[in-house]
Every structure is written in C-alpha cells, then in structure tokens.
Amino acid sequence: MIKNIIALFFLCSSMGFFAQNKPSPHDTEVWEPVPKIVTVNEKGIPSDAIILLSDKVNEFVDYKGKPISWTYKDGIMTVKPREEGARKDQNVYTKQKFGNCQLHLEFRTPIDHEGEGKKNGNSGVFLQTFYEIQVLNSYENETHATGQLGAIYKQSSPMANPAKPMGEWQTYDIVYTAPVWQDNKVVKKASMTAFINGVLVQNHFELTGRTSFSSKAKYPAPHDKMPLMLQEHNNYVSYRNIWIREL
Amino acid sequence: MIKNIIALFFLCSSMGFFAQNKPSPHDTEVWEPVPKIVTVNEKGIPSDAIILLSDKVNEFVDYKGKPISWTYKDGIMTVKPREEGARKDQNVYTKQKFGNCQLHLEFRTPIDHEGEGKKNGNSGVFLQTFYEIQVLNSYENETHATGQLGAIYKQSSPMANPAKPMGEWQTYDIVYTAPVWQDNKVVKKASMTAFINGVLVQNHFELTGRTSFSSKAKYPAPHDKMPLMLQEHNNYVSYRNIWIREL
Amino acid sequence: MIKNIIALFFLCSSMGFFAQNKPSPHDTEVWEPVPKIVTVNEKGIPSDAIILLSDKVNEFVDYKGKPISWTYKDGIMTVKPREEGARKDQNVYTKQKFGNCQLHLEFRTPIDHEGEGKKNGNSGVFLQTFYEIQVLNSYENETHATGQLGAIYKQSSPMANPAKPMGEWQTYDIVYTAPVWQDNKVVKKASMTAFINGVLVQNHFELTGRTSFSSKAKYPAPHDKMPLMLQEHNNYVSYRNIWIREL
Amino acid sequence: MIKNIIALFFLCSSMGFFAQNKPSPHDTEVWEPVPKIVTVNEKGIPSDAIILLSDKVNEFVDYKGKPISWTYKDGIMTVKPREEGARKDQNVYTKQKFGNCQLHLEFRTPIDHEGEGKKNGNSGVFLQTFYEIQVLNSYENETHATGQLGAIYKQSSPMANPAKPMGEWQTYDIVYTAPVWQDNKVVKKASMTAFINGVLVQNHFELTGRTSFSSKAKYPAPHDKMPLMLQEHNNYVSYRNIWIREL
Numbered sequence: 001m002i003k004n005i006i007a008l009f010f011l012c013s014s015m016g017f018f019a020q021n022k023p024s025p026h027d028t029e030v031w032e033p034v035p036k037i038v039t040v041n042e043k044g045i046p047s048d049a050i051i052l053l054s055d056k057v058n059e060f061v062d063y064k065g066k067p068i069s070w071t072y073k074d075g076i077m078t079v080k081p082r083e084e085g086a087r088k089d090q091n092v093y094t095k096q097k098f099g100n101c102q103l104h105l106e107f108r109t110p111i112d113h114e115g116e117g118k119k120n121g122n123s124g125v126f127l128q129t130f131y132e133i134q135v136l137n138s139y140e141n142e143t144h145a146t147g148q149l150g151a152i153y154k155q156s157s158p159m160a161n162p163a164k165p166m167g168e169w170q171t172y173d174i175v176y177t178a179p180v181w182q183d184n185k186v187v188k189k190a191s192m193t194a195f196i197n198g199v200l201v202q203n204h205f206e207l208t209g210r211t212s213f214s215s216k217a218k219y220p221a222p223h224d225k226m227p228l229m230l231q232e233h234n235n236y237v238s239y240r241n242i243w244i245r246e247l
Numbered sequence: 248m249i250k251n252i253i254a255l256f257f258l259c260s261s262m263g264f265f266a267q268n269k270p271s272p273h274d275t276e277v278w279e280p281v282p283k284i285v286t287v288n289e290k291g292i293p294s295d296a297i298i299l300l301s302d303k304v305n306e307f308v309d310y311k312g313k314p315i316s317w318t319y320k321d322g323i324m325t326v327k328p329r330e331e332g333a334r335k336d337q338n339v340y341t342k343q344k345f346g347n348c349q350l351h352l353e354f355r356t357p358i359d360h361e362g363e364g365k366k367n368g369n370s371g372v373f374l375q376t377f378y379e380i381q382v383l384n385s386y387e388n389e390t391h392a393t394g395q396l397g398a399i400y401k402q403s404s405p406m407a408n409p410a411k412p413m414g415e416w417q418t419y420d421i422v423y424t425a426p427v428w429q430d431n432k433v434v435k436k437a438s439m440t441a442f443i444n445g446v447l448v449q450n451h452f453e454l455t456g457r458t459s460f461s462s463k464a465k466y467p468a469p470h471d472k473m474p475l476m477l478q479e480h481n482n483y484v485s486y487r488n489i490w491i492r493e494l
Numbered sequence: 495m496i497k498n499i500i501a502l503f504f505l506c507s508s509m510g511f512f513a514q515n516k517p518s519p520h521d522t523e524v525w526e527p528v529p530k531i532v533t534v535n536e537k538g539i540p541s542d543a544i545i546l547l548s549d550k551v552n553e554f555v556d557y558k559g560k561p562i563s564w565t566y567k568d569g570i571m572t573v574k575p576r577e578e579g580a581r582k583d584q585n586v587y588t589k590q591k592f593g594n595c596q597l598h599l600e601f602r603t604p605i606d607h608e609g610e611g612k613k614n615g616n617s618g619v620f621l622q623t624f625y626e627i628q629v630l631n632s633y634e635n636e637t638h639a640t641g642q643l644g645a646i647y648k649q650s651s652p653m654a655n656p657a658k659p660m661g662e663w664q665t666y667d668i669v670y671t672a673p674v675w676q677d678n679k680v681v682k683k684a685s686m687t688a689f690i691n692g693v694l695v696q697n698h699f700e701l702t703g704r705t706s707f708s709s710k711a712k713y714p715a716p717h718d719k720m721p722l723m724l725q726e727h728n729n730y731v732s733y734r735n736i737w738i739r740e741l
Numbered sequence: 742m743i744k745n746i747i748a749l750f751f752l753c754s755s756m757g758f759f760a761q762n763k764p765s766p767h768d769t770e771v772w773e774p775v776p777k778i779v780t781v782n783e784k785g786i787p788s789d790a791i792i793l794l795s796d797k798v799n800e801f802v803d804y805k806g807k808p809i810s811w812t813y814k815d816g817i818m819t820v821k822p823r824e825e826g827a828r829k830d831q832n833v834y835t836k837q838k839f840g841n842c843q844l845h846l847e848f849r850t851p852i853d854h855e856g857e858g859k860k861n862g863n864s865g866v867f868l869q870t871f872y873e874i875q876v877l878n879s880y881e882n883e884t885h886a887t888g889q890l891g892a893i894y895k896q897s898s899p900m901a902n903p904a905k906p907m908g909e910w911q912t913y914d915i916v917y918t919a920p921v922w923q924d925n926k927v928v929k930k931a932s933m934t935a936f937i938n939g940v941l942v943q944n945h946f947e948l949t950g951r952t953s954f955s956s957k958a959k960y961p962a963p964h965d966k967m968p969l970m971l972q973e974h975n976n977y978v979s980y981r982n983i984w985i986r987e988l
Contacts, residue, residue: 025461028401029391035408040444042537046409074906078854102447108908111852113819113977144276154275159494161282162293165815167849167908167979175440175450193422193440193451197287200349200494203422204440204451214272236854238908247406247447289784321659325607355661358605360572360730412568414602414661414732483607485661519955522895523885529902534938540903596941638770648769653988655776656787669934669944687916687934687945691781694843694988697916698934698945708766741900741941 044104045243052094052228053077053105053242060092060230068092070232078238079123079230090232091126097225098128099178100247104171109137110236111167121166124153124231127176128223131190132211133202135172135237138163150201152192153211158201169240170197175247179207181222189219291351292490299341299475300324300352300489307339307477315339317479325485326370326477337479338373344472345375346425347494351418356384357483358414368413370484371400373476374423378437379458380449382419382484385410397448399439400458405448416487417444422494426454428469436466538598539737546588546722547571547599547736554586554724562586564726572732573617573724584726585620591719592622593672594741598665603631604730605661615660617731618647620723621670625684626705627696629666629731632657644695646686647705652695663734664691669741673701675716683713786845786984793835793969794818794846794983801833801971809833811973819979820864820971831973832867838966839869840919841988845912850878851977852908862907864978865894867970868917872931873952874943876913876978879904891942893933894952899942910981911938916988920948922963930960 039047052059055075062068069080069090082090109121121137131152138149138161145151150158164170173195180188194202209217230239286294299306302322309315316327316337329337356368368384378399385396385408392398397405411417420442427435441449456464477486533541546553549569556562563574563584576584603615615631625646632643632655639645644652658664667689674682688696703711724733780788793800796816803809810821810831823831850862862878872893879890879902886892891899905911914936921929935943950958971980 028393028459028461028463030393030404031391033392033404035392035395035397035405038407038409038446040409040411040446044445046407046446048407076906104445110854111908111977113851144278145280145282146275146277148282150282157277157280158282160285160293160295162285162287164287165817167852173445175447177450191451198291198351198420199285199287199293200422200492201282203424203494204438212275214275216275236852245447247450323659357607358661358730360604412570414605483605522887522953522955522957524887524898525885527886527898529886529889529891529899529942532901532903532940534903534905534940538939540901540940542901598939638772639774639776640769640771642776644776651771651774652776654779654787654789656779656781658781667939669941671944685945692785692845692914693779693781693787694916694986697918697988698932706769708769710769739941741944 043241046245049104049243049245050096051243053239059094059096061095062092063089065095076238076240078236079232081234081236082232092230092232093129093227094229095227097227098244098246099225101127101174101176102245102247103127103174103176103228103242104244105242106169106171106240107135108169108238108240109135109166110238120235121237122231122233122235123237124233125172125174126211126229126231127174127192128178128190128226129229130210130223130226131176131192131207132231133172133174133192133194135231137166139165150194150196152202152205152207154213155208155211155217156202156205158196159203160199160201162197162199162201164197172196173198177247178225179219184222186219186222290488293492296351296490296492297343298490300486306341306343308342309339310336312342323485323487325483326479328481328483329479338476339479340376340474340476342474344474345491345493346472348374348421348423349492349494350374350421350423350475350489351491352489353416353418353487354382355416355485355487356382356413357485367482368484369478369480369482371478371480372419372421373458373478374421374439375425375437375470375473376476377457377470377473378423378439378454379478380419380421380439380441382478384413386412397441397443399449399452399454401460402455402458402464403449403452405443406450407446407448409444409446409448411444419443420445424494425472426466431469433466433469537735540739543598543737543739544590545737547733553588553590555589556586557583559589570732570734572730573726575728575730576726585723586726587623587721587723589721591721592738592740593719595621595668595670596739596741597621597668597670597722597736598738599736600663600665600734601629602663602732602734603629603660604732614729615731616725616727616729618725618727619666619668620705620725621668621686622672622684622717622720623723624704624717624720625670625686625701626725627666627668627686627688629725631660633659644688644690646696646699646701648707649702649705649711650696650699652690653697654693654695656691656693656695658691666690667692671741672719673713678716680713680716784982787986790845790984790986791837792984794980800835800837802836803833804830806836817979817981819977820973822975822977823973832970833973834870834968834970836968838968839985839987840966842868842915842917843986843988844868844915844917844969844983845985846983847910847912847981848876849910849979849981850876850907851979861976862978863972863974863976865972865974866913866915867952867972868915868933869919869931869964869967870970871951871964871967872917872933872948873972874913874915874933874935876972878907880906891935891937893943893946893948895954896949896952896958897943897946899937900944901940901942903938903940903942905938913937914939918988919966920960925963927960927963 051057071078123135124132126132134151136149145157149163175193177191179186179190189206191206209219298304318325370382371379373379381398383396392404396410422440424438426433426437436453438453456466545551565572617629618626620626628645630643639651643657669687671685673680673684683700685700703713792798812819864876865873867873875892877890886898890904916934918932920927920931930947932947950960
C-alpha cells in the first residue's frame with residue numbers, strides 16, 4: 001500500500017503534477033535534437049570538415065572550372081602572379097558552393113631578402129565569392145586600417161594586428177553567416193567573426209554589402225550558396241591546410 | 248605635345264582633380280585608428296592577454312576574496328569537491344572584473360578507472376559571474392542537450408559535441424559580449440561565440456538572461472564588469488592555461 | 495696565346511689531370527647509396543614508421559598471442575592490473591618482432607585524487623622483450639635512481655628527471671641497437687639512447703645484459719628479433735601513439 | 742619475545758644478513774646520485790638549457806667576437822651572404838664554449854620563386870667549431886650522400902632524408918660527445934646522434950676527425966671546449982629557437 005502511494009507520487013512528480021507548486025529543474029531541459037558528435041584529429045581537423053586543401057586534396061579551380069595556374073605541391077598552393085598584360089583574374093574557386101560555414105586556412109606571405117619592398121603579400125579570402133576578408137603582410141607594412149590583414153575590406157578595420165613576419169605560416173579561423181534574402185531584398189546581412197593566429201579580429205561584423213574596391217558596398221541581388229574564392233593579387237602568397245564545416 | 252597632355256592628365260588624376268567625376272578608391276579608405284599590434288608567443292598567448300592561470304600565476308580567489316580551497320600545482324588548478332554538508336559555494340572567482348572579452352582556457356574531466364559512472368566532470372565557466380557556458384564530460388555521457396558540454400546552460404544547445412574522452416585536456420575559446428543597459432533595462436543582451444577543441448559550439452548566441460537552474464532566465468538588474476567564475480560541482484575537474492583579452 | 499694556355503690549364507684541372515698534385519674535393523664525396531626519402535606527417539609520424547598503436551591500429555597481443563586484457567579505446571591503451579592471485583603476466587607484446595629501431599611512444603601515469611599514494615604509475619618498455627627502460631611516476635615520487643623513470647632498470651640511472659605530473663601525457667623517444675652474437679657469445683652489447691619529453695636520459699648506454707629484478711644482468715643466450723613488450727605492473731598506466739622505425 | 746625475534750629478523754634482513762641464501766632485489770639498487778629534476782616548458786625547452794637564440798636572446802658573435810653581419814629579428818637569425826670578393830668567413834660563433842651537449846635548433850632554407858635553382862640552402866652546424874653536421878636544402882635537390890642534409894660532412898651519409906620543402910621550418914636535435922685526448926692523442930673520438938624533423942639521421946657516429954672540405958679528416962691537435970659555429974655559405978638560411986644543454 002505504502003509502496004503504491006510512493007509509486008503514485010513519483011508518477012505524478014515525473015508528469016509535472018506538482019509543478020504548479022514548485023517547478024522542476026527538468027522542465028527547462030531540452031533533449032532534442034541531440035548535438036552531433038564531432039571528433040577532432042591530431043591535426044586539429046574536425047571529422048565533419050570538408051578538406052579543401054591538403055597534401056592529398058586540392059578542390060580549387062579557376063573561374064572557368066579549369067585547372068588552376070597557381071603552383072601546388074606538398075599540400076602548399078601558391079599564387080601565380082599574372083603575367084604582364086594578362087587577363088586579370090587568376091583567382092581560384094572551390095568547386096563546391098557554400099553558405100554558412102566555419103573555415104580554417106593557413107597562409108604565408110613571401111620573404112623579401114632583396115629588400116625591394118614590393119612583396120607585401122596581397123591576397124584575400126572571399127566568402128561566397130563576394131565578401132572579402134583581407135590577406136596581406138601587415139607586419140611593419142603600413143596601409144589603411146580597412147585594408148590591412150584581418151580587415152573586412154573597406155568596411156571594417158581589424159580589432160587588432162596580430163601579423164607575423166613575412167615567411168611565417170599564419171592561421172585564419174572564420175565563422176561566416178550568409179545573408180538572408182526575401183523578395184530580392186536582404187533581410188539579414190552577411191556577418192563574420194574571425195581570428196588570426198588565435199587573436200580575434202572581427203566579432204560578428206555585419207557586412208554592408210559585397211566587397212568593392214572603389215564604390216560603396218551594396219547587396220545588389222540575391223544569390224544562393226557560392227564558391228569560396230582566394231584572390232590573386234600579384235604576390236606569391238601561399239596557402240595550406242584549408243578545411244570548411246557547413247553550419 | 249601629346250606627351251605633355253598625357254603627363255598633365257596623370258598629374259591631375261593623381262591629385263584627385265577629377266575625383267568629382269570618378270570616385271577614387273582612396274575615398275573609401277579608413278586610416279584611423281590604427282589597430283594595435285598584438286604578438287602571439289610560442290604558447291599561443293597574445294601579448295595583450297591577462298594571464299589568469301599558469302604555472303606562475305593564479306588570479307582566482309573564493310567568494311570572500313580569500314584563498315581558494317581548490318588544489319593548484321604546476322599550473323593546474325583542480326576543483327576541490329565540497330565536503331558532505333558543507334556550504335555549497337566552492338566556486339572560484341577572478342580578482343579582476345571583466346566585461347567584453349576573448350577568453351581561452353583548458354579543462355580536463357577526471358578519469359574513472361573504477362567505473363562507478365559518477366565522475367561526469369561537471370563544472371562551468373560563468374562569464375561576468377552570471378552567464379554560464381557548460382563544462383561536463385559529454386563523451387559517451389548522455390544528458391539533455393541544453394546541459395551538455397558547450398551548452399549555454401538551459402538556453403542553447405551546442406551546435407556540435409566535440410568532447411574528448413575523460414582525462415584528456417580540452418580547449419575552450421570564447422568571445423563574450425556583455426549586456427548593455429539603459430534605465431535599468433537591458434537594451435542589448437549578452438552574447439557568446441564559443442569553440443571547444445576548435446569546433447564552433449555557439450555562434451553569437453544572445454542569452455535570454457542570467458543562468459538559472461530551475462526558473463526562466465531573466466536580466467533582473469543592471470551590473471557592471473564582474474569576475475569570471477569557475478564552478479565547483481562535486482567533480483575533480485581541472486583547469487590550466489587561462490588567459491583573457493579585454494575587448 | 496696566353497688565353498689558350500689558361501684555357502688548357504682549366505680543362506686539365508677540371509679533368510683531374512693534376513689530381514696527383516692537388517686532391518679534388520670530389521674525391522672525398524660518396525654518392526651511393528642514396529639515403530631514402532622519409533616524409534613526416536602533421537602528427538610527426540615518419541612515412542616509414544610501422545604504427546603499433548593509434549585510434550585505428552593496435553598491434554599488441556598477450557603472451558599467448560591472444561587478445562589483450564588491457565583496455566583500448568580512442569587510441570588509448572591502458573594497463574589492466576591483474577586480479578588478486580591471478581597469474582602474473584598481463585604484459586602485452588607486439589605481433590611483429592624487431593631488432594634495431596627508433597621507437598616513439600606516449601604514456602600517462604594515473605592521477606590519484608584520493609591520495610592513497612600507491613598509484614606510482616609503474617610499467618616498462620622492454621625492447622626485444624628482454625631489455626627494459628623504465629616507466630614510472632617520478633614526479634615527486636622518490637625511488638632508487640636505477641629504478642626511476644628513464645632508467646635502464648637496475649643498470650643505468652637516467653641522466654635527468656624530466657617527469658611531468660601524474661595524469662599528463664609524456665613522450666618517450668628511443669634509439670635501440672640490438673646485441674650482436676657470435677658463437678653463442680655477445681660480441682656487441684645492446685645499447686640505448688633515450689629522451690623523455692625531449693630531454694636526453696640515456697646516451698648510447700651499453701646494457702650489461704637482460705633486465706633482471708634481483709640478480710646480475712647477463713646475456714644468457716643468443717636471440718633473434720623479438721617483440722616489443724609493455725609491462726603490466728598493477729597500475730593504470732596508459733599508452734598512445736606508438737610507432738617504430740626499423741633501422 | 743616473539744616481537745623481538747621478528748624485529749631481529751628484519752634487522753638482519755635489512756643488513757643483508759641472509760643475502761648469501763637469497764639475494765635481495767635491493768642489493769642491485771643505486772640511489773646516488775639523484776638525477777637532477779628538469780622541467781620542460783610549453784615551448785619544449787628544458788629548464789637547464791642555455792638559450793642561444795630566441796626573440797629575446799642572441800648569443801652569437803663573429804670570429805673576432807664582434808657583432809654579427811647576419812640579420813636578426815623576431816627571434817630569427819638569417820645568414821648574410823658575403824659580398825663579392827669579401828673575406829670568406831661570415832660564420833657566427835657562440836660566445837660560450839661547449840663540450841658534450843644536447844643541442845636543439847630550427848632552420849629554414851630560402852624559397853626560390855624565381856626558379857634560378859641556386860638557392861640550395863647551404864649552411865652547417867659545427868660542434869666545437871670543427872665538427873660539422875650539414876644544413877642544406879635536400880628536398881628534390883640531389884648532391885652526394887655525404888654532403889646532403891644530415892650528413893656528417895664527407896664522413897657519414899644520413900640514415901634517411903627527412904628534408905621538408907624550401908621555406909619550411911625544420912628541426913635539428915643533436916647529441917654530441919666531445920673527443921677525449923691523452924698525451925696529444927685522441928683516445929675517444931667525437932660522436933654524434935642526430936634527428937632531423939624527429940627522424941634519426943646519425944646514430945652515435947664516431948667522427949674520423951675535423952671536418953675537411955678536400956682532404957682526409959684528422960684529429961690534428963687536442964682542444965678544450967669550443968664555440969658552436971653556424972656556417973655562412975652564400976645562401977639565406979635562417980635559424981631560430983636554439984638551445985643547448987651541457988652534459
């Protein structure tokens with residue numbers, strides 16, 4: 001009899017019968033969906049990451065979908081500066097298109113032993129092809145704040161300058177949220193959080209539009225997922241160890 | 248003659264003479280303020296970071312500002328579970344108070360060779376004392392999604408479960424934005440972006456209020472900067488290598 | 495005319511004509527055999543290494559060639575202490591036999607939160623089954639110099655004590671040269687060079703014989719390649735990331 | 742009474758009274774000297790190491806003891822190739838002299854984007870000024886086995902070729918034993934054990950004498966401790982993170 005009463009009590013309790021008197025901590029628990037398990041290997045690569053560049057994989061093509069002109073060896077891909085008078089675009093693009101993502105990459109700006117001062121390591125990471133976060137040698141190399149390493153180009157100065165010397169490998173970790181459109185209008189702007197060498201340079205910055213060299217940034221037209229693009233800008237910038245997680 | 252005209256053209260052009268007709272790319276440059284230089288040492292610690300825990304520094308005290316009961320040796324600080332019947336709060340607090348910040352720490356949940364299944368490594372990181380992101384052994388240890396490793400406790404499930412096995416050191420990287428108040432009301436909620444072992448678990452999540460075990464989260468009253476708190480929750484969770492950058 | 499004579503001189507010189515008078519630097523060059531190319535991956539594992547323990551591979555068996563009693567999960571293998579009164583030998587052995595080698599492994603001695611003082615992390619690495627280099631918690635745990643971490647057990651004290659605290663992963667890097675026999679006699683003793691956590695602990699030490707607990711070490715009988723053995727000695731010592739290169 | 746007999750027994754036992762019957766395992770223990778404690782910091786540098794090159798320390802001078810011509814910045818020291826017709830020796834030397842030692846250093850051979858094929862990254866590490874182990878770009882750059890990366894120059898080919906591509910930092914770990922002299926004759930030759938990028942390239946090789954470019958190696962005369970020397974050989978080879986432990 002006593003046993004039954006106790007059982008009844010627990011039954012009621014678990015049904016929230018007495019909840020009006022005292023809310024149960026369990027009321028505010030959420031069990032579903034269960035977050036997916038992601039393991040990280042010794043190289044720091046998450047198990048659900050898509051490898052875009054390694055010593056075995058290179059998922060980049062040129063703007064026509066043809067093989068890239070950049071050099072690629074031992075997992076390192078290096079910008080091939082365009083020849084004098086050549087068509088400008090030697091940029092490279094991922095075959096796959098992406099929207100929201102966590103992106104990791106490593107880059108290296110060229111050493112300049114001869115001192116000619118021109119190897120400033122200019123390149124860029126363009127999320128969804130349109131939205132650039134800057135790659136540049138910003139180690140003892142002054143330029144405008146919105147154009148240096150870690151800048152959302154012409155839109156947001158980096159929160160710090162963690163540039164390493166020329167020739168050193170540096171890391172970029174980026175969380176990118178794609179713009180959301182409704183009726184051909186952007187209702188949620190693209191945003192980026194980014195770290196260089198582990199130092200926060202952008203904290204959920206909302207982009208004012210597509211990256212533009214000389215005019216005001218705009219969101220001219222809706223688009224879907226787009227390739228990740230790396231920019232050719234005359235200098236021998238190198239990349240390695242690029243992976244992306246779709247969010 | 249032609250040559251002179253061309254020379255004149257370029258002279259004017261470079262002086263911005265025709266700028267009213269064609270905007271110069273320089274118009275959209277921002278030069279000030281210059282982002283501060285931050286160097287990163289071999290341990291990955293930025294030069295502007297405040298060290299909170301290392302083999303030389305321990306900036307934690309108990310709630311009275313007295314020495315902590317936790318063990319601290321060789322740079323490792325380990326929760327001292329409260330004694331049976333003891334006053335609950337064995338949490339530890341930084342002496343300094345913080346608002347917006349980038350926080351790095353490493354934690355380890357205890358190994359359980361004896362298999363009693365109770366060492367689930369419960370602890371927590373409380374930004375500004377009030378806002379928790381969860382520490383727990385979530386490796387093959389099921390609980391509600393809002394209570395597992397990487398959860399904003401009872402508010403936001405982690406976007407993934409990157410938990411390592413018990414006994415392994417794991418990393419937490421957190422970007423925290425403090426709530427903003429006006430006339431005793433919160434006008435901008437607190438937000439967190441967080442990575443565990445390099446995997447994004449929270450992406451600029453806006454907290455609904457202070458962490459609460461059983462009731463609805465609220466922002467009951469304005470507060471200024473507050474200490475970072477680490478929670479004692481019965482288990483021998485260890486911490487090391489904690490640093491913070493004020494943003 | 496003079497020009498021709500000079501030309502002739504250089505021609506003869508480059509042909510080694512005067513070599514009897516002045517030796518050429520090329521005389522002391524050796525071109526063959528060409529050293530084999532070994533690449534090292536991001537985990538630091540050489541391309542010619544045999545993986546003995548990883549998250550995918552476990553090449554250890556018990557003394558009968560049967561599955562081991564030790565636990566093995568997520569790339570970590572942990573000693574299973576023998577039960578009270580059980581047959582002593584819970585040691586584990588590689589299926590493959592080895593002679594001269596470069597060996598890398600990582601080990602962890604158990605944490606002892608309860609303070610009973612007995613978890614001293616005793617185990618051992620036995621090259622060719624017979625020749626032990628010691629695994630022990632030697633962090634604030636005194637024992638005889640010939641028995642502590644890095645000792646060639648009962649033969650050679652380590653040159654330094656680089657022990658990390660209990661619970662931390664530590665590395666062993668060993669270069670082992672097998673004994674050479676002729677007519678049942680050892681004509682070249684076994685030797686070891688070893689580093690713990692990167693610190694030299696043995697420098698080409700020539701072993702006086704097989705490891706012996708209580709009697710004098712001897713080389714009783716010739717043997718060929720033998721398995722690598724890891725010792726069970728009551729404590730929950732863990733191993734991971736074991737690879738070996740045959741020399 | 743019984744108690745006394747037992748006490749007597751243990752007294753005798755600990756004095757080895759019964760040793761003739763059954764040897765005690767304690768008989769073969771050696772307790773003194775106690776190996777010195779060495780801790781290793783997060784950069785992997787042992788606590789008893791002398792820092793020769795870091796971002797704060799540079800212990801190198803030229804052959805006259807004057808400041809070096811090499812560049813030194815951010816912890817990186819780079820060979821300054823001699824000018825056309827200049828006195829040959831731009832080598833650099835530690836102020837302090839060393840004998841037996843464990844040496845760690847990192848080196849980088851220059852990238853050659855222009856493809857002229859001459860930047861083969863030639864330099865060298867000379868223990869005690871006289872005994873060279875070779876630094877060279879040996880990644881897809883053929884030369885004689887006794888002259889490539891890891892060779893004891895003109896004496897011993899490396900056991901493997903673990904060279905990384907040009908522009909990548911590589912590690913050297915060397916255990917060096919100085920020659921021993923008696924009555925102006927060498928009675929124990931110098932020896933080296935060395936690892937490049939963690940791969941064994943020399944295993945206790947006994948040098949036949951001082952490094953010689955064109956003649957047979959000899960031990961012409963006794964010498965005491967001598968500086969560590971790094972060689973200038975026309976190429977922009979860089980060094981960083983050099984430390985040494987006296988043995």
